[in-house]
Amino acid sequence: MPEKNIAPDLSVLFAAKIHSPNPFWLASAPPTNCGEQVMRAFDAGWGGAVWKTLGDPIVNVSSRYSSVDLNGQSMMGLNNIELITDRPLEANLREIAEVKRRYPRHALIASLMVESKREAWHTIVQQAEDAGADGLELNFGCPHGMSERGMGSAVGQVPEYTEMITGWVKERARTPVLVKLTPNITDIRTVARAAKRAGADGLSAINTINSITGIDLDTFVPRPNVDGKSSHGGYCGPAVKPIALNMVQQVQSDPESALPLSGIGGISDWRDAVEFLLLGCSTVQVCTAVMHYGYRIIEDLNDGLANWMAEKGFGKISDFQSLSLPRVQEWKHLNLNYKIVARIHEEACIGCQLCYTACWDGAHQCIHMDRAGPPVQPGTGQHGAHSTPAMREAQSREVIAVTPIPKLDHAASANGEERYATPLARIPRVDESECVGCNLCYLVCPVPGCITMEEVDVNLPSQSWEQRTASANDSPMTGPIHGGNLD
Amino acid sequence: MAAADKPDLELAARFPDLHPPFDHQSALTEANRCLYCFDAPCTAACPTHIDVPRFIKKIAQGNLRGSALTILDANILGASCSRVCPVDVLCEGSCVYHHFNKQPIEIGRLQRHAMDAFLHDGAQLPKNSVADRPGKVACIGAGPASLACAARLRQQGFSVTLFERRPLPGGLNTYGVAEYKLRASDSLREIEMIRGLGVEFRFGEEISPAKLVRLERDYDFIFLGVGLGAMHKLGIPGEDHPAVMNALEFIERYKTGAAANVGRRVVVIGAGNTAIDAARAAIRLGADNVQILYRRGKEHISAFTFEYDQAREEGVEFRWWTRPVAIHTYGATIATIECVSSEPVGFTANADLLAAPGPTTSQSLRIPCDLAIPAIGQSPLVAFLESCRGVGVEHGRVQIDRATGQTTNPKYFAGGDCVNGGREVVDAVADGKRSAVALARILEAAHA
Numbered sequence: 001m002p003e004k005n006i007a008p009d010l011s012v013l014f015a016a017k018i019h020s021p022n023p024f025w026l027a028s029a030p031p032t033n034c035g036e037q038v039m040r041a042f043d044a045g046w047g048g049a050v051w052k053t054l055g056d057p058i059v060n061v062s063s064r065y066s067s068v069d070l071n072g073q074s075m076m077g078l079n080n081i082e083l084i085t086d087r088p089l090e091a092n093l094r095e096i097a098e099v100k101r102r103y104p105r106h107a108l109i110a111s112l113m114v115e116s117k118r119e120a121w122h123t124i125v126q127q128a129e130d131a132g133a134d135g136l137e138l139n140f141g142c143p144h145g146m147s148e149r150g151m152g153s154a155v156g157q158v159p160e161y162t163e164m165i166t167g168w169v170k171e172r173a174r175t176p177v178l179v180k181l182t183p184n185i186t187d188i189r190t191v192a193r194a195a196k197r198a199g200a201d202g203l204s205a206i207n208t209i210n211s212i213t214g215i216d217l218d219t220f221v222p223r224p225n226v227d228g229k230s231s232h233g234g235y236c237g238p239a240v241k242p243i244a245l246n247m248v249q250q251v252q253s254d255p256e257s258a259l260p261l262s263g264i265g266g267i268s269d270w271r272d273a274v275e276f277l278l279l280g281c282s283t284v285q286v287c288t289a290v291m292h293y294g295y296r297i298i299e300d301l302n303d304g305l306a307n308w309m310a311e312k313g314f315g316k317i318s319d320f321q322s323l324s325l326p327r328v329q330e331w332k333h334l335n336l337n338y339k340i341v342a343r344i345h346e347e348a349c350i351g352c353q354l355c356y357t358a359c360w361d362g363a364h365q366c367i368h369m370d371r372a373g374p375p376v377q378p379g380t381g382q383h384g385a386h387s388t389p390a391m392r393e394a395q396s397r398e399v400i401a402v403t404p405i406p407k408l409d410h411a412a413s414a415n416g417e418e419r420y421a422t423p424l425a426r427i428p429r430v431d432e433s434e435c436v437g438c439n440l441c442y443l444v445c446p447v448p449g450c451i452t453m454e455e456v457d458v459n460l461p462s463q464s465w466e467q468r469t470a471s472a473n474d475s476p477m478t479g480p481i482h483g484g485n486l487d
Numbered sequence: 488m489a490a491a492d493k494p495d496l497e498l499a500a501r502f503p504d505l506h507p508p509f510d511h512q513s514a515l516t517e518a519n520r521c522l523y524c525f526d527a528p529c530t531a532a533c534p535t536h537i538d539v540p541r542f543i544k545k546i547a548q549g550n551l552r553g554s555a556l557t558i559l560d561a562n563i564l565g566a567s568c569s570r571v572c573p574v575d576v577l578c579e580g581s582c583v584y585h586h587f588n589k590q591p592i593e594i595g596r597l598q599r600h601a602m603d604a605f606l607h608d609g610a611q612l613p614k615n616s617v618a619d620r621p622g623k624v625a626c627i628g629a630g631p632a633s634l635a636c637a638a639r640l641r642q643q644g645f646s647v648t649l650f651e652r653r654p655l656p657g658g659l660n661t662y663g664v665a666e667y668k669l670r671a672s673d674s675l676r677e678i679e680m681i682r683g684l685g686v687e688f689r690f691g692e693e694i695s696p697a698k699l700v701r702l703e704r705d706y707d708f709i710f711l712g713v714g715l716g717a718m719h720k721l722g723i724p725g726e727d728h729p730a731v732m733n734a735l736e737f738i739e740r741y742k743t744g745a746a747a748n749v750g751r752r753v754v755v756i757g758a759g760n761t762a763i764d765a766a767r768a769a770i771r772l773g774a775d776n777v778q779i780l781y782r783r784g785k786e787h788i789s790a791f792t793f794e795y796d797q798a799r800e801e802g803v804e805f806r807w808w809t810r811p812v813a814i815h816t817y818g819a820t821i822a823t824i825e826c827v828s829s830e831p832v833g834f835t836a837n838a839d840l841l842a843a844p845g846p847t848t849s850q851s852l853r854i855p856c857d858l859a860i861p862a863i864g865q866s867p868l869v870a871f872l873e874s875c876r877g878v879g880v881e882h883g884r885v886q887i888d889r890a891t892g893q894t895t896n897p898k899y900f901a902g903g904d905c906v907n908g909g910r911e912v913v914d915a916v917a918d919g920k921r922s923a924v925a926l927a928r929i930l931e932a933a934h935a
Contacts (some may be wrong), residue, residue, distance in 0.1 A: 352525070401533065406791060424834050
């Protein structure tokens with residue numbers, strides 16, 4: 001058993017030079033707009049912060065954010081059309097210096113974006129490092145506004161520009177240089193490779209995704225509404241995490257791309273963070289969750305991570321970093337002879353039948369409502385093989401129900417467990433011979449543990465598509481599955 | 488009941504909603520909790536089979552009008568049912584959440600939310616897309632069963648006339664439901680919507696045998712939605728005294744503002760849901776002490792468990808195994824109710840009530856009382872039902888084919904309390920609807 005009483009070491013050393021007391025950084029965004037904010041964040045427990053992007057001060061519009069809410073949960077996804085810092089460069093530099101002086105052990109990264117001129121980049125690099133920044137993050141990702149001026153994602157979408165500007169920065173930089181990647185591109189690795197070729201010390205990914213979050217159905221104006229018009233923004237928050245994880249995996253699995261990586265994209269709790277670390281990130285950056293709930297969420301990011309590490313016996317972050325990378329493979333390497341089937345555990349089933357309708361309409365029609373006997377075909381009275389969802393509903397509508405009156409009707413006087421027990425007729429059954437093991441029923445089931453996916457031994461050796469097609473080429477008529485009695 | 492179409496403010500203050508309405512955000516939160524079960528047990532449990540998950544999903548998705556129309560499609564009295572239904576033993580009682588986190592969806596309140604919004608927006612049912620068709624049906628009584636039958640038939644283009652002996656429609660929905668559940672004004676508002684479909688109402692119509700003959704001649708079919716008759720008498724000395732008022736009369740009088748003074752001590756005799764409505768009303772109208780006398784034990788009451796629990800919470804006292812034998816009066820007031828209390832010795836809840844009586848401990852007691860309210864059920868309208876020739880009646884209940892509501896006289900259909908002996912509004916609506924579906928099929932074939 002791992003020793004749970006020893007506090008794990010959460011500190012990280014990013015790109016061999018940037019020390020951070022924990023892997024949690026604030027992403028370059030409104031939460032890092034000024035020194036007062038960053039200092040409060042460090043007091044709350046954040047390990048590092050990437051300062052809101054420095055550059056020539058801009059003018060913002062109002063309003064700036066819009067969100068996607070899901071079934072009453074607000075801000076599953078957040079969209080913004082805010083630009084880089086609107087504060088004077090001198091004020092930002094002065095405050096960076098002050099924060100660094102007061103918090104020497106925290107990681108402070110300066111995010112940079114200037115026009116695509118060598119001198120301009122040289123100057124800003126010099127200024128940020130002189131102020132005391134521990135590292136530089138090149139904002140080649142901002143997808144709105146700045147990109148129309150030839151900056152942000154306009155750079156990050158073209159490998160050659162990325163390589164050129166990263167090269168300019170590296171001519172002058174003394175601290176580690178991170179290139180922040182945009183997801184608004186066909187293959188994120190093309191830009192990651194360009195950054196690596198130019199000598200970048202690290203990467204951060206992903207920046208926000210081009211988005212229109214929604215439209216006001218009364219005014220027909222998309223949100224956010226700026227005087228009757230809107231513009232596409234950058235999408236982030238919990239909704240983008242799967243996209244970010246995929247891109248992180250792509251970069252870290254590619255030897256020509258892989259670099260120390262700061263993972264970004266929908267990280268809301270410690271479990272999300274662990275996932276990014278498992279796919280090869282060294283640190284993670286958080287923005288939307290802080291904009292939603294405040295700096296205080298760092299408490300459980302640290303606490304949850306530490307407890308999980310202790311439980312798993314990991315003493316330091318690098319003990320589990322990248323462990324999931326080898327577990328992501330191309331589809332052609334997956335074992336075709338691995339079979340799982342769904343099992344519905346009768347005692348846990350509440351009879352909602354979401355698995356039944358999901359399997360019939362969205363999967364493979366192998367969940368049936370026949371535990372209480374074979375179905376009766378409407379009209380004929382004959383027993384049929386299976387009843388369809390429509391038949392089930394029609395049957396229920398035919399039943400004459402009355403209000404049970406105590407004293408007159410048994411059902412009303414039954415009490416407690418008996419009264420509320422799930423009737424056997426409402427508990428679905430999986431036909432395991434038809435089940436393809438797709439997971440859908442397990443995913444829609446609202447009751448944890450009610451449906452489990454169980455491995456079935458098919459008595460065949462592991463075989464991938466690649467292996468199968470190779471062996472089929474050797475002897476096309478006698479593949480291990482399709483040989484013999486199947487046609 | 489001149490002002491019955493407007494809520495009485497003083498009455499409203501004494502009878503706040505038993506289940507207050509949701510505000511919009513709470514409704515959304517609750518609606519989002521619904522699992523959207525397939526072939527949902529709540530829908531199956533509802534006698535009118537309202538598609539509950541569908542109407543709840545529509546609330547969650549910002550389609551309140553669609554939600555209300557989903558409800559109305561199954562149950563034209565969806566607004567009053569959302570308030571008076573014993574949801575604990577119907578939709579909410581069958582919610583799968585009982586098995587999960589033990590917190591069933593508040594279906595009744597969500598239904599009310601959708602219906603309130605619909606009524607607030609003017610209660611406009613979709614324009615009838617069906618042209619008028621030949622076929623005339625007379626509904627006797629304008630209570631829930633007849634209203635449901637009439638609305639459904641009218642929506643399919645047939646002519647319907649309701650004959651009601653009282654001055655207002657709605658039956659017990661208007662006159663007999665406790666005020667904290669449903670106000671007369673809300674019942675009438677809902678019926679106005681049905682009138683808007685083109686259903687004709689005739690009030691003050693007592694149906695004599697001669698008139699029945701004319702109806703048989705003038706209409707293709709007759710639907711009996713006459714409910715039950717007068718309340719049973721106690722059959723004891725003193726019960727004709729003015730300070731003895733049966734529960735339905737009491738409820739009707741306070742709802743119409745005619746019986747606000749109940750005195751200090753009220754005794755209700757009987758332990759059904761109407762008895763409980765009366766007892767709780769008496770407390771709200773200012774009585775200090777309200778007792779319910781019941782001749783058997785707690786296990787035998789016909790009131791729903793939640794009604795009993797709520798009455799206890801409001802301070803109603805119950806005396807079991809207590810039977811009144813005389814009401815002693817003194818001038819204009821009651822002095823005491825003389826009772827015999829006789830609890831069987833060694834009684835168990837499962838004992839057969841019809842078995843020969845065992846030994847009892849018997850004692851006599853006198854309960855001081857200002858107002859006595861007998862509530863021991865309604866008797867059937869025997870004389871009237873006998874005048875409906877060929878309509879079979881057994882144990883006071885009209886015999887029907889359950890699926891169609893047709894009586895033994897094929898010209899007559901029936902539903903509601905006169906058929907089931909006295910159940911819920913939703914049962915009456917379901918009966919009326921089933922009859923309408925059957926009648927429409929027959930009329931369509933006859934006039935094809």
